Amino acid sequence: MDQLKVKKGPLQRLKMTLSVLALIIVAACSKVEGGMIHALRGEEQEIIQVVATTGMIADLVQQIGGTEVQVTALMRPGVDPHLFKASQGDIQKLDKANMVFYGGLHLEGKMTEILEKLGRHKYTVPVSKDIDQALLRSGADINGTQFDPHIWFDVKLWISAAGTVRDTLAAYDPNHAELYRQNAEAYIEELNALDAEIKDKINEIPESGRVLVTAHDAFGYFGDAYGMKVMGLQGISTAAEYGSKDVSNLRDYLVENKIKAVFVESSVPPKAMEAVIAGAKEKGHAVIIGGELYSDSLGEPGSGADTYITMVRHNVNTIVEALK
Known part of the structure; x- marks a missing residue:
């Protein structure tokens, strides 16, 4: 049976021609990597427009990109990335950006699928992509x-x-690759100094008191790296539900081990931890809130925790002062 052929009108032919021209233009100023087309920075483009999902990632890109990037953080301070839902305005920001950086490893929850699809036609990179999986903690598939x-x-x-971030910026903008390399080298030197500083500070806490109890299990890497036992009421995602059994189990642990302080988080409501404290008090053990930690978000501008380094330093100082 012959297929029915439909003759294309002038408007249809014009649309097809324009589509082909668009593809030719994109291909002319792009390169293909892994089957995906990535636009490169043009010589006349004054600055790279970058969108980062969280404040920590935005700060990282700004430190390395320097004067060649303008970075917008999609999530404001105090926003929980596990539960974040992109608005139409957020989608427009992502669409207009030259580059997008995100955490990966399902940090952005339901946004993950959007970000992965975006990567088919622009530089959209999870900053965790080059970490050896052997160094990653299990998420228990929650x-x-x-x-x-x-x-x-x-x-x-x-x-x-x-x-x-350094390598991605250099690939997109090879004319400034040396600048990104120098910025990254200087920043990594600061990060190495921060790592040593944390180890010195944690040593001020007696070994028996190095127990960090928080609202959700965000500090596992911190505990592994710096020698602290970490317990969270919720799982690694705040989307995970907790129940009365979780509250009572944590309460009993605090009482039995005479833990004197727990910590609330800036992006998680304190109600659950307050219930744990009240339960311990009923059993005759006083527990205080040792302070507020920044887990999934930087602090507001001027808070003293509005960059990655100052956020980490704030957390460590708060923990040490409460537990030492």
């Missing part, structure tokens, strides 16, 4: 999370993320 995404709490892993 809510689709194979690995724990909170890599920034081990400064050495964040150094790996810095290398990924």
Whole structure:
């Protein structure tokens, strides 16, 4: 049976011609990597427009990109990336950006699929992509999370993320590759100093008191890297539910081990931890809130925790002062 052929009108032919021309233009100013087309920075482009999902990633890109980038953080301070839902305005920001950096490892929850699709036609890079999976903590496959995404709490892993940002910027903008290399080298030197500083500070806490209890299990990498036992009421994602049994189990641990302080988080409501404290009090053990930690978000501008380094330093100082 012959197929029915439909004759194309002038408008249809014009649309087809324009589509082909568009593809030719894109191909002329792009390169193909792994089957995907990536636009390169043009000589006349004054500055690279970058969107980063979280404040930590935005700060990382700004440190390495310097004067050649303008970075917008999609999520404001205090926003939980596990639960974040992109608005139409957010989608427009992503679409207009030259480059997009995100955490990966399912940090962005439901946004992950959007980000992966975006990577088919522009530089969209998870900063965790070059970390050896053997160094990643298991996510126990909770809510689709194979690995724990909170890599920034081990400064050495964040150094790996810095290398990924450096290499991605250099590939997109080879004319300034040496600048990105120099910026990254200087910043990595600061990060190595921070790593040593954390180890010295944690040593001020008696070994028996090095127990960090928080609202959700965001500090696992921190505990592994700096020698602390870490317990969270919720799992690695705040999307994970917790129940009365979780509250009572944590309460009993605090009482039995005479833990004197727990910590709330800037991006997680304190109600759950307050219930744990109240339960311990009923059993005759006083527990205080040792302070507020920044887990999935930087602090507001001027908070003293509005860059990655100052955020980490704030957390460490808060932990040490409460537990030493």
